Amino acid sequence: MKIDDVISAELPNTIEDPILFETVRKHMVHGPCGELNLNSPCMKDGKCTKRYPCELIHETQTGGDAYPLYKRRKPDEGGYITTLKMSNAVVDIDNRWIVPYSPLLSKMFDAHINVEYKTLRDFQGNDQPMGGALILLAGDFPSNFAGYPAFNARR
Numbered sequence: 001m002k003i004d005d006v007i008s009a010e011l012p013n014t015i016e017d018p019i020l021f022e023t024v025r026k027h028m029v030h031g032p033c034g035e036l037n038l039n040s041p042c043m044k045d046g047k048c049t050k051r052y053p054c055e056l057i058h059e060t061q062t063g064g065d066a067y068p069l070y071k072r073r074k075p076d077e078g079g080y081i082t083t084l085k086m087s088n089a090v091v092d093i094d095n096r097w098i099v100p101y102s103p104l105l106s107k108m109f110d111a112h113i114n115v116e117y118k119t120l121r122d123f124q125g126n127d128q129p130m131g132g133a134l135i136l137l138a139g140d141f142p143s144n145f146a147g148y149p150a151f152n153a154r155r
């Protein structure tokens with residue numbers, strides 16, 4: 001399985017998929033925090049506890065941490081940008097601020113659903129060849145979505 005096929009941490013192409021673009025823009029932008037918003041609830045001692053803004057990289061990298069570094073392209077490498085209105089300014093949002101999501105689930109539910117890929121380790125702590133699982137870190141599913149109660153994890 002290719003991680004990029006099931007998880008994205010990028011703004012989608014607004015022309016190719018305007019619905020997904022709006023969903024991601026509405027639900028999957030972290031903060032912004034840091035210098036743009038020191039009062040964001042994620043900030044502690046001047047730093048984002050969720051480690052945003054993320055690094056921009058042109059290819060998903062696995063290994064190292066249990067979570068991969070997701071592909072987040074720079075605007076001049078084909079990454080998209082959008083703008084968000086903050087209380088006193090309009091700020092540019094690039095892929096550094098996008099929370100990893102499943103395009104399929106995000107489109108289905110139009111909600112904040114954070115999905116990540118976790119490499120499985122054996123008891124010695126070695127990565128399993130081809131081993132990994134999709135995990136749901138947070139999801140605001142509609143309250144009438146009773147089919148999968150285990151999915152109703154809250155942020």
Ligand SMILES: [Zn+2]
Pocket residue numbers: 030031032033034040042043048049050051052
């Ligand atoms: Zn933050």
